Amino acid sequence: MARELTVGIGGLGAIGGHLARSLDAGVEGLRLVAVAARDQAKARQAIAGFRTPPALVGLAELAEHADVVVEAAPAAVFEQIAESAIARGRIFVPSSVGALLPRMHLVARAKETGARIVVPTGALLGLDAVRAAAEGEVESVTIQTRKPPRGLEGAPYLVANAIDVLAITQPTVVFKGNAFDAARGFPANVNVAAALALAGIGPERTMVEIWGDPTVTRNTHTIRVEAAAARLTMTIENVPSEENPRTGKITPLSILACLRGLTSTLKVGT
Ligand SMILES: NC(=O)C1=CN([C@@H]2O[C@H](COP(=O)(O)OP(=O)(O)OC[C@H]3O[C@@H](n4cnc5c(N)ncnc54)[C@H](O)[C@@H]3O)[C@@H](O)[C@H]2O)C=CC1
Numbered sequence: 246m247a248r249e250l251t252v253g254i255g256g257l258g259a260i261g262g263h264l265a266r267s268l269d270a271g272v273e274g275l276r277l278v279a280v281a282a283r284d285q286a287k288a289r290q291a292i293a294g295f296r297t298p299p300a301l302v303g304l305a306e307l308a309e310h311a312d313v314v315v316e317a318a319p320a321a322v323f324e325q326i327a328e329s330a331i332a333r334g335r336i337f338v339p340s341s342v343g344a345l346l347p348r349m350h351l352v353a354r355a356k357e358t359g360a361r362i363v364v365p366t367g368a369l370l371g372l373d374a375v376r377a378a379a380e381g382e383v384e385s386v387t388i389q390t391r392k393p394p395r396g397l398e399g400a401p402y403l404v405a406n407a408i409d410v411l412a413i414t415q416p417t418v419v420f421k422g423n424a425f426d427a428a429r430g431f432p433a434n435v436n437v438a439a440a441l442a443l444a445g446i447g448p449e450r451t452m453v454e455i456w457g458d459p460t461v462t463r464n465t466h467t468i469r470v471e472a473a474a475a476r477l478t479m480t481i482e483n484v485p486s487e488e489n490p491r492t493g494k495i496t497p498l499s500i501l502a503c504l505r506g507l508t509s510t511l512k513v514g515t
Pocket residue numbers: 255256257258259260261281282283284304317318319320322339340341342366367368369432433434436437440488489491492493496
C-alpha cells in the first residue's frame with residue numbers, strides 16, 4: 246500500500262495559498278487537512294471552494310492534525326509553528342529557513358522527539374550538488390542575490406543602515422557578509438542563503454552578497470562552490486509572485502516537489 250501523509254500549512258500567502266490549492270486539486274500520497282491563517286475571514290473565503298476544505302486552526306494546533314507541518318508564514322511566527330510540530334514528532338518543512346539558523350536547538354529537540362526537519366530547496370537550485378560536495382572537502386561557498394529594489398524593501402538591515410533601496414538607480418551592493426548575518430538582516434529576502442548554508446558548510450562560512458538591482462525583473466541567485474570534487478556555478482532567475490514580490494513563483498512548486506518526495510515510490514535527486 247502506498248503511504249499517505251496528512252499535511253498542515255501555516256500561512257496562506259504566496260507560498261501557502263498556492264500550495265494549499267495544489268494539494269486540494271489532488272496529489273498522490275498527500276492530503277491537506279489543516280491550515281492556519283492570520284485573517285480568518287479571508288482564509289475561510291480562500292478554502293470555501295476547495296474540494297475538501299481543511300480545518301482552519303491556530304498555528305500551534307497544526308501539529309495536532311497533520312503528519313507534515315509546512316511553515317509558510319512570516320519569520321516572526323516561525324517558532325510557534327516549529328516548536329509544536331517538533332514537540333509532536335512531526336515532519337516539519339520550513340519556508341522561513343533563515344529563522345532556523347539562530348534556533349538550531351530545534352534540531353537537537355527533534356532528535357529527542359523523533360521529528361524531522363526537512364528544508365526544501367525553495368527559491369534556490371542545486372542543493373543536491375552542494376550536499377554531495379559537502380560530503381567531501383569544500384573550500385568556499387558564495388551566493389549572490391540580485392532583486393528588483395522593491396523585493397528588498399523594508400528589510401531590517403536596510404532600515405538600520407538608512408539605505409533607501411527604492412532610491413537606487415543602478416545595481417548596488419547593499420549587503421556583504423556571512424549567511425547568519427544575511428538571514429538576520431533580511432529575514433524575508435534571503436532564506437535561500439540559509440538553505441545553502443545548511444546544505445553546505447554552515448552559516449558562518451557561507452558568504453552572501455545582496456544587490457538591489459533596478460535592471461533585473463527577476464529574483465536572481467548565483468551560487469559558486471569550490472570543492473575538492475567539483476566546481477559549481479549555478480544561477481536561477483525567479484519570476485516574483487504577484488502576491489508577494491519578495492517571493493519567487495518557484496517556491497511553492499519546490500515545496501510541493503519536496504512533499505511528493507516524502508511519499509513517492511520513485512524519488513529523483515539526492
Ligand atoms: N525558502 C525559500 O526559498 C523562500 C522562503 N520564503 C519565506 O517564506 C515565508 C512565507 O512567504 P510568502 O508566502 O511569500 O509570504 P506572504 O506574506 O505572501 O504570506 C505569509 C502569510 O502568513 C500569514 N500570517 C501572518 N501572520 C500569521 C499568523 N500569526 N498566523 C497565521 N498566518 C499568519 C499572512 O497573513 C500571509 O497570508 C516568508 O518568511 C518568506 O520570507 C520566501 C521565498 C523563498
